[in-house]
């Protein structure tokens with residue numbers, strides 16, 4: 001976001017910035033600062049002589065070299081993460097140029113998995129606050145606080161908001177969650193070219209149930225338990241109303257909400273706003289991309305897939321829904337397709353007997369009792385942490401324990417013989433060797449996607465899955481993993497992280513100024529990503545490399561914008577969609593800065 005002292009001009013002379021700022025006002029504005037790249041004439045006009053060393057660098061190269069050395073000299077990934085945000089606060093253009101050039105190396109540091117660590121340690125490592133902190137303690141101030149960001153009605157394309165109840169798989173992190181909104185936005189820019197000066201990171205602080213934070217004297221958020229119920233809904237509604245009023249063109253992105261809120265919020269707004277939930281829909285779509293390629297490589301029809309999902313929360317059921325819809329598109333009835341998906345959660349296999357206790361979006365998948373009657377039950381306990389984090393699911397688990405135990409994943413896999421196994425449980429190593437070997441004994445090419453982030457929470461590693469299946473598995477993961485060499489084949493591991501999809505999806509919505517995000521737009525995004533992974537040689541990844549994120553995101557944006565236009569959802573006239581996407585993309589290059 002530029003200070004009020006600057007404006008961007010885009011005309012036949014190209015892009016330039018005009019500013020009333022002078023001297024340190026220029027150098028301390030990360031959107032304006034170019035450091036040693038200010039020309040002699042700019043230094044004269046902006047009063048920078050004497051505030052910069054004498055060397056004038058004509059391009060960014062020396063700065064990039066210096067920044068890369070400083071980055072690599074940082075001892076830990078968290079230090080590197082902090083370095084990157086300091087760099088951003090000094091010179092945003094250089095930050096994005098560096099990130100884009102070293103995407104494979106730096107994306108995991110700026111974003112997932114290291115962003116998880118920075119959120120856990122935010123109280124200690126917080127640098128300059130960024131974004132807008134909204135609090136349920138002051139709902140009447142929402143509009144004023146958003147307005148304090150300083151942007152006008154035409155200045156903002158996108159807001160990413162989180163209430164931080166379900167950050168990645170690490171749970172409730174209160175106000176610290178601002179870093180997930182910031183990290184997601186950085187990926188929007190690096191991957192798709194969303195203008196970083198036209199976005200707002202938001203944290204919706206409704207309190208936290210995280211005892212560690214509540215007892216931490218350095219905690220930066222509101223120190224009370226999570227507010228739920230009507231007050232919560234009113235607060236979220238007030239945020240939506242204020243965001244729409246102040247930034248009527250902007251898309252609203254929801255990130256890392258708890259499973260009891262995520263879908264309700266989305267359903268309330270999805271048909272009348274350009275909005276989507278990344279964990280449900282972005283994840284569902286990127287998993288569809290990987291699944292489209294995996295099913296094609298396995299050579300089995302969509303209508304014959306049997307899908308087991310471990311972890312029936314926001315992401316798991318978002319994925320289940322999109323897979324079910326694909327089976328319907330391929331000819332099954334809604335009921336037949338739903339019957340081909342088995343959800344396993346804390347209470348084990350979700351069954352019809354649990355219906356009253358299930359979350360509404362889980363209910364359609366509950367298995368009929370006659371089908372499960374003969375299945376073995378495994379005794380179980382309910383941990384205090386699970387009971388606090390997923391009370392509804394833990395209550396059902398307790399009820400199952402009283403009946404002798406749960407129908408667990410191993411039993412379900414043995415009975416169902418799934419072709420596809422998805423992990424969104426937040427629990428590491430749940431895809432055990434015996435479960436995976438059992439699955440592989442029934443299908444030629446088991447499709448297994450352990451997706452729980454960050455890396456340490458994955459249900460299995462790609463190396464394990466490849467070993468246990470003798471290289472037969474078709475795998476994609478949530479976090480980045482190195483290549484695995486086995487039996488003379490180098491396996492490239494596709495990252496089924498929504499980061500490969502949501503930036504292009506959002507950019508397509510922004511370019512087309514779509515009035516909503518339709519299921520067809522999500523499918524268009526999924527197909528676009530899938531189409532970018534063209535190598536089908538042994539060991540080839542199911543998804544395009546993150547090194548090509550910019551290309552992938554462009555193709556996604558074009559497909560999404562085209563679909564919006566075709567569906568009559570676009571509110572602007574676009575003659576040439578490819579050109580519209582191309583010209584809207586922001587690139588991290590310096591432009592002239594003029595004094596006014």
Ligand SMILES: NC(=O)c1ccc[n+]([C@@H]2O[C@H](COP(=O)([O-])OP(=O)(O)OC[C@H]3O[C@@H](n4cnc5c(N)ncnc54)[C@H](O)[C@@H]3O)[C@@H](O)[C@H]2O)c1
Nearest residue numbers: 168169259283311313314315345346425452453478497498
């Ligand atoms: N790869 C991606 O792009 C991507 C996207 C979104 C979420 N995720 C990951 O998926 C995971 C889940 O995210 P979410 O937003 O759906 O969280 P969530 O809290 O909504 O859902 C987690 C679910 O797992 C269940 N669960 C907990 N312990 C379990 C166990 N032992 N056995 C079976 N189920 C168990 C919970 O009851 C809950 O229903 C996280 O780790 C997150 O990082 C990955």
Ligand SMILES: O=C(O)C[C@H](O)C(=O)O
Nearest residue numbers: 112168169279453497498
């Ligand atoms: O943030 C990510 O890496 C993906 C996803 O949104 C998640 O919550 O895990």
Ligand SMILES: [Mg+2]
Nearest residue numbers: 168255256279
């Ligand atoms: Mg998320």
